[in-house]
Amino acid sequence: MKRWGKIAAVGSVSVYNDPSVSHLTNWTEVIANRLTISGFIVYDFARQWHETLGRLAQAVRDGTLVVDGGETICEVGFEEVPKVWRGLFTGINQGKLVTKLV
Numbered sequence: 001m002k003r004w005g006k007i008a009a010v011g012s013v014s015v016y017n018d019p020s021v022s023h024l025t026n027w028t029e030v031i032a033n034r035l036t037i038s039g040f041i042v043y044d045f046a047r048q049w050h051e052t053l054g055r056l057a058q059a060v061r062d063g064t065l066v067v068d069g070g071e072t073i074c075e076v077g078f079e080e081v082p083k084v085w086r087g088l089f090t091g092i093n094q095g096k097l098v099t100k101l102v
Helices: 027-032 042-062 078-089
Strands: 006-009 036-039 071-076 096-101
Touching: 071 078, 078 096
Parallel strands: 006 036, 071 096
Antiparallel strands: none
16 A cells, blocks of 8 residues: 555455454554555445446446456355355355346
């Protein structure tokens, strides 16, 4: 990180049940570089949702925002759905986890 950098902490669903993963071990770097770490939850910005969605969609259309690898699709039978969804807590997905019933 660059000195005075800002870090948005997001996407912790894969470590909800693993407390050993979420420990920050590089406090020296945070302090030495005067970093700011802020948690980010999308619901904090609910009022701007429609405007932001429109701006993001336009950026995708313009090619200034490229969406790549935004989802993992798992094709499974109905009985396997709980196993797939438990995978959210172990990080089986890249981006969104989409479950397709076959």
